[in-house]
Amino acid sequence: MNETDARSAVLQALREVAPDVEAEDLDPGARLRQDLELDSLDFLRLLELLAASTGVAAQEEDYASLTTVQSLVDYVAARA
Amino acid sequence: MPDLRMPSLGADMERGKVVEWLVRPGDYVHRGDLIAEVDTEKTVMEIESFEEGVLAEYLVELGQTVPVGTPIARVTGTPADVPAGPPATPIATPPDVASPDGAAATAAAERAVPPPIRHLAHRLDVDVDHIDGTGPAGAVTRADVEAAASAGPRSSAPPEPAAARPPRSSPRARRLADELGVDLARLTGTGPDGAVIGDDVRRAAEGRLEERPAGAVPAPTAGGDGADVRGERARAAERTASLRRAIGSLMARSKREIPHYYLSTTIDLSSALEWMRDENADLPLAERLVPAALLLAASARAAKQVPEMNGLFVDGAFRPSDAVHLGVAVALRGGGLVAPAIHDAERLAPGELMSALRDVVARARAGRLRRTEMSDPTITVTNLGDLGVESVFGVIYAPQVALVGFGRVVERPWAIEGLLGVRPVVTATLSADHRVSDGLRGGRFLALVDELLQKPEEL
Numbered sequence: 288m289n290e291t292d293a294r295s296a297v298l299q300a301l302r303e304v305a306p307d308v309e310a311e312d313l314d315p316g317a318r319l320r321q322d323l324e325l326d327s328l329d330f331l332r333l334l335e336l337l338a339a340s341t342g343v344a345a346q347e348e349d350y351a352s353l354t355t356v357q358s359l360v361d362y363v364a365a366r367a
Numbered sequence: 368m369p370d371l372r373m374p375s376l377g378a379d380m381e382r383g384k385v386v387e388w389l390v391r392p393g394d395y396v397h398r399g400d401l402i403a404e405v406d407t408e409k410t411v412m413e414i415e416s417f418e419e420g421v422l423a424e425y426l427v428e429l430g431q432t433v434p435v436g437t438p439i440a441r442v443t444g445t446p447a448d449v450p451a452g453p454p455a456t457p458i459a460t461p462p463d464v465a466s467p468d469g470a471a472a473t474a475a476a477e478r479a480v481p482p483p484i485r486h487l488a489h490r491l492d493v494d495v496d497h498i499d500g501t502g503p504a505g506a507v508t509r510a511d512v513e514a515a516a517s518a519g520p521r522s523s524a525p526p527e528p529a530a531a532r533p534p535r536s537s538p539r540a541r542r543l544a545d546e547l548g549v550d551l552a553r554l555t556g557t558g559p560d561g562a563v564i565g566d567d568v569r570r571a572a573e574g575r576l577e578e579r580p581a582g583a584v585p586a587p588t589a590g591g592d593g594a595d596v597r598g599e600r601a602r603a604a605e606r607t608a609s610l611r612r613a614i615g616s617l618m619a620r621s622k623r624e625i626p627h628y629y630l631s632t633t634i635d636l637s638s639a640l641e642w643m644r645d646e647n648a649d650l651p652l653a654e655r656l657v658p659a660a661l662l663l664a665a666s667a668r669a670a671k672q673v674p675e676m677n678g679l680f681v682d683g684a685f686r687p688s689d690a691v692h693l694g695v696a697v698a699l700r701g702g703g704l705v706a707p708a709i710h711d712a713e714r715l716a717p718g719e720l721m722s723a724l725r726d727v728v729a730r731a732r733a734g735r736l737r738r739t740e741m742s743d744p745t746i747t748v749t750n751l752g753d754l755g756v757e758s759v760f761g762v763i764y765a766p767q768v769a770l771v772g773f774g775r776v777v778e779r780p781w782a783i784e785g786l787l788g789v790r791p792v793v794t795a796t797l798s799a800d801h802r803v804s805d806g807l808r809g810g811r812f813l814a815l816v817d818e819l820l821q822k823p824e825e826l
Contacts, residue, residue, distance in 0.1 A: 306700070307700050324700070331652065344652050347648070348644075
């Protein structure tokens with residue numbers, strides 16, 4: 288999957304989990320936890336939505352590296 | 368048979384309003400059936416019936432704020448007791464254009480038409496403001512409404528343009544409409560009294576998506592929609608403000624009445640997290656555990672073993688609870704928090720607790736909690752650690768007597784049997800009520816949480 292599609296999948300999932308986040312103007316470096324205030328349940332839901340839309344089911348050992356919007360985009364782009 | 372009354376949905380609730388009926392007059396309701404959505408100052412909740420029978424009529428208007436204990440609907444024993452309603456054959460009911468806060472409400476106040484009559488009039492499509500009453504002091508009676516209905520639809524009132532006033536709609540419908548960009552005024556409602564409900568909005572949005580060619584951008588919104596969006600934002604702001612007031616008054620009461628004491632301990636989570644990773648390795652994403660599930664499981668089991676932490680302080684005395692209904696503090700996006708209960712949490716395995724947690728958090732954020740979830744917690748856990756802090760000393764939710772807090776899981780140097788290693792640890796805290804327990808019992812509780820987390824396979 289190219290980066291544009293991956294980004295759009297990530298933003299779509301984010302809109303669902305955190306409807307108050309303005310996904311269009313989002314800084315790719317925004318941190319999921321500190322900046323977007325996603326808790327661990329939100330994070331799990333985000334991964335679930337991404338798995339459904341892109342087929343990429345993140346492994347638990349990779350959670351620690353998935354800290355920003357961009358890291359999620361890269362992760363999905365590399366695997367889908 | 369007694370009326371259904373506005374229930375108390377928490378110690379701090381004084382009034383509420385019905386925002387959506389989930390049953391219609393003529394429906395048979397069982398005890399425990401969900402009958403309405405009620406808006407308290409804190410959230411919107413579904414309430415259930417305490418009676419069994421046929422719902423005869425509504426006694427309050429949608430959107431009318433009434434004190435706790437006010438009758439909101441009448442239930443009769445058998446269908447024969449129900450007053451004559453509309454014919455059994457389906458009739459086309461146009462969407463109800465009367466808005467509870469609009470001009471109709473003003474007229475209603477002047478004429479003092481009782482809500483049951485007004486409801487009957489809505490059902491029969493009669494405008495009560497345009498018929499002459501034959502009751503005492505010119506009051507409109509049931510017979511007047513029925514006579515007007517048989518005389519023909521709204522002959523006395525000119526038809527109003529549909530866009531003049533928004534149709535009646537449920538909060539979920541308004542929220543969805545806002546999210547999906549659907550104009551509520553264009554929809555025909557299928558809910559009670561023709562109210563626009565969530566499914567109507569969803570259908571409308573789906574229909575529009577099908578019509579739209581792939582890749583096309585949404586049509587620019589009409590000028591009027593901007594005002595709707597602003598109205599929605601204003602309502603959201605008002606909700607946040609009233610939630611903040613409700614939290615403030617509850618917490619002030621807690622600090623005024625409860626002599627808190629606070630304890631803290633640091634717990635090694637390496638066994639718990641290792642066990643969790645092994646479990647998760649075989650599980651699909653949707654069933655994976657998060658550390659919070661283990662912390663909740665351990666807290667619930669410890670509360671079962673230290674009864675002084677689990678129960679309610681009411682009328683000057685502590686009433687321990689046999690079951691552990693674990694309140695979970697849920698931060699709402701946009702501000703504020705609610706702490707609904709996971710029932711009988713001490714009996715749930717971590718996996719079950721995890722799905723209960725996901726369910727209750729999702730519904731709390733969507734404003735779809737049930738009455739018992741708000742009023743039942745016997746002890747509450749707050750898990751602020753997810754968002755970064757290392758420890759949290761909470762304020763007890765009166766009339767509960769203890770609040771457990773967990774901070775962030777962090778890696779720290781940790782000495783075991785003279786050797787130094789790096790371990791994931793969490794700071795667990797307890798705020799407890801000195802009228803019920805002392806530090807010794809509180810300490811026992813936290814020590815138990817620690818012990819339980821060292822044997823996660825037994826949770």
